[in-house]
Amino acid sequence: MSVRGISVIIATFNGEKYILKQLESILNQSLIPDEIIICDDKSSDGTVAIINALDNNIIKLHTNEYQLGVVENFKKAAKLASPVNWIAFADQDDIWEPNKLQLLAAEMTLLDNNFTPALVYSNLKVIDKNENVISESFWMEQKINPCKINLSTLLYGNVVTGCTMIINHAMAAEFFLMDSSACLHDEWLALIAYSIGNVKFLNDKLVLYRQHENNITFSDSYVAKPTFFIRIVNDVKLLGKKQKFLPHQFILAKLFLAKCRFKLSNEQIEIIERFIKQEDKNYLFQRINRRLTYSKYFGRGQK
Numbered sequence: 512m513s514v515r516g517i518s519v520i521i522a523t524f525n526g527e528k529y530i531l532k533q534l535e536s537i538l539n540q541s542l543i544p545d546e547i548i549i550c551d552d553k554s555s556d557g558t559v560a561i562i563n564a565l566d567n568n569i570i571k572l573h574t575n576e577y578q579l580g581v582v583e584n585f586k587k588a589a590k591l592a593s594p595v596n597w598i599a600f601a602d603q604d605d606i607w608e609p610n611k612l613q614l615l616a617a618e619m620t621l622l623d624n625n626f627t628p629a630l631v632y633s634n635l636k637v638i639d640k641n642e643n644v645i646s647e648s649f650w651m652e653q654k655i656n657p658c659k660i661n662l663s664t665l666l667y668g669n670v671v672t673g674c675t676m677i678i679n680h681a682m683a684a685e686f687f688l689m690d691s692s693a694c695l696h697d698e699w700l701a702l703i704a705y706s707i708g709n710v711k712f713l714n715d716k717l718v719l720y721r722q723h724e725n726n727i728t729f730s731d732s733y734v735a736k737p738t739f740f741i742r743i744v745n746d747v748k749l750l751g752k753k754q755k756f757l758p759h760q761f762i763l764a765k766l767f768l769a770k771c772r773f774k775l776s777n778e779q780i781e782i783i784e785r786f787i788k789q790e791d792k793n794y795l796f797q798r799i800n801r802r803l804t805y806s807k808y809f810g811r812g813q814k
Contacts, residue, residue, distance in 0.1 A: 514616050515623075516545035517677070518592035519599045522584035523549055526603035527557040528640075529721060534565060536606045542613040545596060546571055550588040553578050558603075582691035589683055597623070598683055600696075602674045604721045606642070611717040615677040618711050628682035628708035630700060633675040635718040645722055650714075657712040662705050662779060666764055666786045667757065671704070673697030674718050682708060690770065694763045702767050707774050761790045 519537055523530060537547060547570045551559055562572050571591070579587060585600065592598050597619055599612060611633075618631045634657075637646040646652040655670045665671075673696055678686070682700060685708075689699045704710035768775075768783045775783075 514542075514620050516593060516596040517542070517599055517612055517616060518589075518596040519544045519547045519601050519612075520585060520588035520592060521547065521549045521601045521603055522552065522581055522588060523554060523558050523562075523603045524552040524578075524581070524584075525554045525556045525558060527554075527561055529604035530558055531561050531565075532606055533601065533603060534562070534570070536609075537601060538565075538567060538569075539609060540607065540612045541610050542616055544569065544599065544612060545593065547601075548588045548591050549573065550575060550579075550584045550591070552580070552584045580691070582689075582694075582696050585696050586687060586691065589686060592683075594680065597677050597679055599677045600673045602720075604723070605674050606638075606719040606721070608715075608717045608719070610715075612677075614713060614715060614717060618713060619677055619679065622709050622711050623679045624709070625679075626681060628685050628703050629679040629710070630671075630682055630704040630708060631677050631711045631713070632671050633713040633715050633717040635672060635675055635720045636716045637722050638719045640721065640723040642719070642721075648716060649720065657714075660705065660712075662702070663782055663786075665698075665701055665705055666760060666783065668760065669695075669698035669701050671697055671701035672718075672720070673700070674720060676700065688770065690766055693766050694759075698763060699767070702763075703771070706771070706779050761787060 521533075534547070537544065547567075549562060549570065549572045551562075551572065551574045553575055559572065559574060562570065573587070573591065575584065575587075589598055597616065599615065601607070615631050615633065619629065622629045622631060635649045636644055637649055637652070638644055649655070649672070650657060650670075653670065657670075660670060676697065678700065682703065685703045686696060686700060689696070764783050764787050768780065768787070772780060
């Protein structure tokens with residue numbers, strides 16, 4: 512398939528601190544997008560004024576009459592995109608490397624067959640609020656091996672970051688069907704991609720992901736971790752308790768199975784149902800099972 516047009520979508524809310532640098536990084540791409548669709552969720556700061564001041568004809572700003580929330584706001588932006596375009600997600604506070612869209616589009620050209628949901632994503636660097644690099648590689652820092660990611664590992668936690676994604680029209684259709692009350696768009700799209708879709712990852716760090724106090728995802732990734740000894744002590748204390756280790760993941764898995772069962776293979780249904788059966792087990796059982804799953808696919812146990 513030849514390269515299609517690209518719609519970049521951004522869901523903004525009180526993003527005046529960082530939105531200008533993000534938009535400048537998108538406008539300076541080696542492959543310029545056809546449009547940048549921004550849906551602002553009733554910001555009370557200077558976000559809208561900053562966007563309007565750019566006065567660029569590929570920027571299409573829509574201001575919501577009432578607050579939608581981040582996922583519904585992204586959905587609105589995606590629905591406003593040209594139906595023939597690929598869609599690239601952007602967060603309001605990141606910075607893109609100049610070749611991001613060019614590299615993602617080149618891979619999507621090979622992946623998109625017009626019918627199957629397709630997703631391409633990449634690694635990223637992590638920066639702080641002042642753009643100092645915290646981590647040169649998010650995947651290395653989090654001990655993520657993208658070659659081993661699959662449906663089983665994703666059930667225990669998403670590692671596919673939305674700000675690095677580009678999706679095709681068929682994947683956008685799956686996005687519109689998701690129930691946004693229980694999950695974020697990136698974890699839902701990752702489950703679709705690794706079950707019924709086509710997916711490709713790039714090792715290139717194509718986004719400078721800004722870590723700060725208002726991040727919606729990965730907000731605790733760089734908080735100081737307890738020592739190994741303290742983790743063991745905490746696990747022992749929780750041995751007999753019914754506290755859930757992954758409450759959100761069980762909600763997501765049940766929702767995904769209910770929505771997509773008829774599209775999944777019998778093997779995939781069995782994987783999800785086996786995961787859900789852990790919900791009534793105690794905290795330590797769930798935690799050990801996750802470590803065993805990661806050890807099976809990654810050759811190590813994730814903390």
